[in-house]
Amino acid sequence: MPISHDQLWYKDAIIYQVHVRTFFDTNGDGIGDFRGLAQRLDYLQDLGVNAVWLMPFFPSPLRDDGYDIADYTSVHASYGNLEDFKGFLQAAHERGIRVIVELVLNHTSDQHPWFLESRKSRDNPKRDWYVWSDTDTRYQGVRIIFVDTELSNWAWDPVSKAYYWHRFFSHQPDLNYDNPDVREEMWKVMKLWLEMGVDGFRLDAVPYLVEREGTSCENLPETHAVLKELRAKLDQHYPGKMLLAEANQWPADLRAYFGDGDEFHMAFHFPLMPRMFMGLKLEDRKPITEILKQTPQIPPSCQWTLFLRNHDELTLEMVTDIERDYMYDQYARDKHMRINVGIRRRLAPLLDNDRRRIELMNGMLMSFPGTPIIYYGDEIGMGDNIYLGDRNGVRTPMQWQGGWNAGFSTADPESLYSPLVLNPVYGYQAVNVESQKRFDHSLLCWMKRIIKVRKANPVLGRGSIEFLYPANHRILAYVRQLDKESILVVNNLSSTAQAVELDLRRFKGNILIEMFGRNIFPRVGDLPYLLTLGPYQFYWFRLRRI
Amino acid sequence: MREMIVNELTQATQELVREFARFLPRLMVMLIVVLVGWVIAYVVKWILRSFLRLIKFDKLSEGAGATQLLNKAALPSSTELVSRFAFWTAWLGFILVGVSALGILGMQEYVTRFFVFLPRLLVALIFLFIGLLAASFFSRAALLWAVNTNMPSPRLLSSAARVLITVFTASAVFEELGLADSTMLLAFAIVLGAVMLGLAIAFGLGGQDLARRFLEARFAPEKKEGQEREDELSPL
Amino acid sequence: MAEESILTDEFLRQLINVGExxxxxxxxTYNNAATVGQVVQTIRAGLLKYFPRERAVIVNADGxxxxxxxxLVRGASISDLQHSTDLNALxxxxxxxxxxxxxxxTGTALRTILASAELLRVSACAVVSPESTTIAPEWIERLLRPVYQGNFDFVTPLYRRHKFDGLLMRNLVYPMTRAFYGKQVREPYAAEFSFSGQLASHFLAQEIWTHEVGHTGTEIALTISAITxxxxxxxxxxxVKPHVDARAADLVAAMRQTVGALFWSLEPNFSLWSTKNDSQPVPTLGAGQEVTLEPLRINRKRLFGMFRSGVAELEPVLKSILSPPTLSELQRISALDEGDFLYGDDLWARTVYEFAASYHKAVISRDHVVQALAPLYRGRAFTFLVENREASGEQMEQKVEDFCLTCERLKPSLVEQWNGRK
Structure with a gap:
């Protein structure tokens, strides 16, 4: 199945997020590699996803899981070499799976040759590639992101006797995007990977590119200008390639990253995700509908990306204080579960391993307007290990089967890059791909089915959304519409059976066809349409006039 | 002539004595019947009362709400009432039987009429009972209302209510008894007229004050304001 | 015959949407547009502030x-349908x-609220008067929290009142309820109170709903039922309890609602109250009750006048209610000058007890018994006002306490009269 030539392919995509290191190890060193990833592409094709987002795999001291890049042009030795990458890329494309590569624009590792040069002396040609200062009082009032580990956005460099600016860890100095050389160098990096055939970039930490005194140094117009410049070059030389923004901001601020369709193609909808968990716990649709109502319209060529969980903590920056306290109390009573301003847990443990809730959340993810992302392992309900440091608890090896190292590697278990999850409930002997493939009712098989239905209905990726507001606030109901296609989605957020009356008068005369079993429900008449839903149940109906 | 007179007198006397001699046993019979009737009626009353007490008739009637009604009409307890009624009915029956034993011409007919009349009497009694009840209730209600709203002359109002209802009751009772001939009607009209006149005078005298207050309130409200403000205290 | 349903179809439909x-x-409410808007908005603020995570609902039972x-009530809803993003509601x-x-x-309204509480399976339910314009968000916390935390089943309020506000409460309802049922509940007839879900079910199962107290005076019947x-x-x-507009208050109606309901309750609870001889304090949360001392002009002359004419005019009625010594004592004091007049604790307590006994025996219509007490109460109120004209809040409290003790002391006389013949 070759990849399509649709320029808007990302609108219909279902993205699988994975780190090379975590997936499959072919050389027995305890670390996953590109050859392993290529070997497991059949699994991804069977699952039904049509895009893979690879987290940073570049040479790096790995002090921030690869987000501290020391060389943008190569592959970290543990994962293989450029040839292995190219082999993987080709194999993926053969299976109709696109590859999105992650680039960190904002900063490099302090081990990157550029920074080593820059810190050498104050008159080094690369001195101006980073943000240097004699004092640590510039840009005061700019928030610190990693509040648990960093005290300031400035760090002292004993070599060149000056402060350098860093928004993340102190070993990650920020590049200076006011410098045209930096911008040119970054475009060269992108070109390199585009030439190899990657289909898009996820650009990490984009709001922080440019600094200006007296501002929050986030979302500045100058930053947008840098991004627009990159996009223009991309469109000019590599049409059909995609840019995905990582910007943990409120929807109104996020909107700017789409520009007039001339900046990013896609951006993560960060505030939605915690509110989905909140709505589920409150058994109340209000948090979800409210955030989606606040979500601004985006240009027609643009798309939101949606996710339930990812490699980071479940971020609670984009919620109010009262909501944050609630989320902590409900989802992270144990302090080990919290990190920075968020919760470091996987999907299944967050939802108490409740299959009904896992299905409901995935059902909403797949039916909201946007492109869904599945974090590796969540399709089989993998657990986490909150006692590993930082966010490593959600980055444990993929659980392929119940045998040696969960089938991930032939190395000694002690030499794995991370311990496996051994918990009797979530451990690899209980939760693994092989066992779930055997049974039709497994979460994995269910995920395959819902992905199939989602892919078969472009209206879910591209259609408009209109909320119905039934008086029963436990029911979240909406109509997705594209041209003449209409899909009605009804979700019961509550743990108990509910009755709901839907006002479907404008669809009078249509019959409802349940999309998983294709069973026919009664025709819509003048009266409110009565539905009953079991605990956490949801329906997808195609509306058809016959 | 003299002899004739004496003769006549003797004959008349003899006739009288003979008549009396003939009547005396009947009188004796009547007295005995009445006396025995009283004894029997008393026994009936005693047995009935004992029986009713035994089955706790008072409790029953209390449950049915009859006791309250009787209390309100200022009547004795229901057991007492029923047994007294039985006593009087029984004794009255015996008296009438006794009277008929006298063999007085036409009396027989009256006795028969009495027994025919009995049900109507009963109905009339019930009317009377309800009427008295209503009179007592409404007169008291009027009294309490008048007192609690600071109306003048509450007693007068209360009495007026009582008289009015009593008069209506009386007329209904007489009607039922078939005694409502023109005399009764006239009497009723006179009483009613008197009551109305009394009421009119009473209201006129009392109403003078009321009317003044009303007019004051209507046309000179500002004068009243301060006074009214401090008037009533809130109860709760 | 099918049992009558308390909730109308429309009510039920709305409750289904609310859910648990x-x-x-x-x-x-009944025609409370003037104040209900403010009250409901305050309730909402209280719920948002103190119960942000709980599933809360405001139920307006309208007459x-x-x-x-x-x-106005519906306007206080928070839903995703209305745009109220400024509200920080979860x-x-x-x-x-x-x-x-x-x-x-009122009784039917309360019953409707109780039925709603039971149907929605709430843990805690509060009732708030639409006329309580002095309400603050804290009231919701103070009413609901003790119940919601599971410590109490029934919470009655204490208010900061005007010194001479609530005279009937101080002189009759509180002391008598306390003497009868042995619990020192200051406001047995409250406009605001709260109760647990379990107690709501208990209330609903009571006999009261088929009687007059199921319509008026229900509040006190509920209090008594919670005690018993x-x-x-x-x-x-x-x-602060708002001062009721005096002209709107009808003493006889108020007596029916309080004294009538209180007397009525004695009948089914005889075995309970007849054996109690003392009273226990009720745990009090918060600042305790206080009085404000600004002067309130009350026409005492009129009070006295109405008492005096009441005793004179009602003689035949009082004769059937009161014992001869009590009546003659009453007649004696009613002949006194205003300056010498004193309707003492002892006599007043005996008066009320004899009224209670007569109510029980239904010597005359029970409603008339209650009405006949009104003029006598005016005399007592007159005495209370005169005695406490210069008194501080504490002194006045002490007077009320003394009267309560008198009531408790004289209670055996009521038990005696209860079963004795008149």
């Missing part, structure tokens, strides 16, 4: 208002309003 809830605030009452708040059947009656049911009581200090 944790806390409920009930507001019985068929012809003004804007219902709209979840949907339903504020529903529907008319109950059978015409305006052995539920855990508490009093919670709320704040």
């Amino acid at each position: 809830a944790d806390v409920l605030v009930g507001v019985p 068929g208002s012809r003004d804007q009452t219902s709209d 979840r949907t708040l339903h504020s529903i309003s529907a008319e109950y059947a059978g015409g305006p009656a 049911g052995g539920f855990r009581l508490a009093q919670s200090f709320l704040g």
Whole structure:
């Protein structure tokens, strides 16, 4: 199945997020590699996803899981070499799976040759590639992101006797995007990977590119200008390639990253995700509908990306204080579960391993307007290990089967890059791909089915959304519409059976066809349409006039 | 002539004595019947009362709400009432039987009429009972209302209510008894007229004050304001 | 015959949409548009502030208002349908309003609220008067929290009142309820109170609903039922009680609602109250009750006049109610000058007890018994006002306490009269 030539392919995509290191190890060193990833592409094709987002795999001291890049042009030795990458890329494309590569624009590792040069002396040609200062009082009032580990956005460099600016860890100095050389160098990096055939970039930490005194140094117009410049070059030389923004901001601020369709193609909808968990716990649709109502319209060529969980903590920056306290109390009573301003847990443990809730959340993810992302392992309900440091608890090896190292590697278990999850409930002997493939009712098989239905209905990726507001606030109901296609989605957020009356008068005369079993429900008449839903149940109906 | 007179007198006397001699046993019979009737009626009353007490008739009637009604009409307890009624009915029956034993011409007919009349009497009694009840209730209600709203002359109002209802009751009772001939009607009209006149005078005298207050309130409200403000205290 | 349904179809429909809830605030209304808007908004603020995570609902049981009452209540809803993003609310708040059947009656409204509470399986339910314009968000906390935390089943309020406000409460309802049922509940007839879900079910199962107290005076009947049911009581200090517009208050109606209901309750609870000889304090939460001392002009002359004419005019009625010594004592004091007049604790307590006994025996219509007490109460109120003209709040409290003790002391006389013949 070759990849399509649709320029808007990302609108219909279902993205699988994975780190090379975590997936499959072919050389027995305890670390996953590109050859392993290529070997497991059949699994991804069977699952039904049509895009893979690879987290940073570049040479790096790995002090921030690869987000501290020391060389943008190569592959970290543990994962293989450029040839292995190219082999993987080709194999993926053969299976109709696109590859999105992650680039960190904002900063490099302090081990990157550029920074080593820059810190050498104050008159080094690369001195101006980073943000240097004699004092640590510039840009005061700019928030610190990693509040648990960093005290300031400035760090002292004993070599060149000056402060350098860093928004993340102190070993990650920020590049200076006011410098045209930096911008040119970054475009060269992108070109390199585009030439190899990657289909898009996820650009990490984009709001922080440019600094200006007296501002929050986030979302500045100058930053947008840098991004627009990159996009223009991309469109000019590599049409059909995609840019995905990582910007943990409120929807109104996020909107700017789409520009007039001339900046990013896609951006993560960060505030939605915690509110989905909140709505589920409150058994109340209000948090979800409210955030989606606040979500601004985006240009027609643009798309939101949606996710339930990812490699980071479940971020609670984009919620109010009262909501944050609630989320902590409900989802992270144990302090080990919290990190920075968020919760470091996987999907299944967050939802108490409740299959009904896992299905409901995935059902909403797949039916909201946007492109869904599945974090590796969540399709089989993998657990986490909150006692590993930082966010490593959600980055444990993929659980392929119940045998040696969960089938991930032939190395000694002690030499794995991370311990496996051994918990009797979530451990690899209980939760693994092989066992779930055997049974039709497994979460994995269910995920395959819902992905199939989602892919078969472009209206879910591209259609408009209109909320119905039934008086029963436990029911979240909406109509997705594209041209003449209409899909009605009804979700019961509550743990108990509910009755709901839907006002479907404008669809009078249509019959409802349940999309998983294709069973026919009664025709819509003048009266409110009565539905009953079991605990956490949801329906997808195609509306058809016959 | 003299002899004739004496003769006549003797004959008349003899006739009288003979008549009396003939009547005396009947009188004796009547007295005995009445006396025995009283004894029997008393026994009936005693047995009935004992029986009713035994089955706790008072409790029953209390449950049915009859006791309250009787209390309100200022009547004795229901057991007492029923047994007294039985006593009087029984004794009255015996008296009438006794009277008929006298063999007085036409009396027989009256006795028969009495027994025919009995049900109507009963109905009339019930009317009377309800009427008295209503009179007592409404007169008291009027009294309490008048007192609690600071109306003048509450007693007068209360009495007026009582008289009015009593008069209506009386007329209904007489009607039922078939005694409502023109005399009764006239009497009723006179009483009613008197009551109305009394009421009119009473209201006129009392109403003078009321009317003044009303007019004051209507046309000179500002004068009243301060006074009214401090008037009533809130109860709760 | 099918059992009558308490809730109308419309009410039920709205309750289904609300679904299970944790806390409920009930507001019985009838043409309260002037104040209900402010009250409901304050309730909402209280719920948002103190119960942000709980599933809360405001239930307005309306007696068929012809003004804007219902709209004002519904306006307090928080849902995703309305744009109220400035409100920092976690979840949907339903504020529903529907008319109950059978015409305006506080009892029916309360019953509707109770049925709603039971149906929604709430843990704690509060009732708030739509006329309490001095309400603050804290009231909701103070009413609901003790119940919601599971410590108490029934919470009655304490208010900061005007010195001479609530005279009937101080001189009759509180002391008598206390003497009868042995619990020192200061406001047994309260406009605001709260109860647990369990107690709501208990209330609903009571006999009262088929009687007159099921319509008026229901509040006191509920208090008594909470006491006699052995539920855990508490009093919670709320704040300032608004001064009721005097002209709107009808003493006889108030007596029916309080004294009538209180006397009525004695009948089924005889075995309970006849054996109690003392009283226990009820746990009090918050600042305790206080009085404000600014002067209130009351026409004492009129009070005395009405008492005097009442004793004279009602003689035949009083004769059937009171014992001869009590009546003659009454007649004696009513002949006194205003300056010498004193309707003492002892005599007043005996008066009330004899009225209670006569009510029980129904010597005359029971309603008339209650009405006949009104003029005598005016005499007592007159004495109370004169005695406490210069008294401080504490001194006045002491007087009330003394009277309560007198009532408790004289209670055996009532038990005696209860079963004795008149």
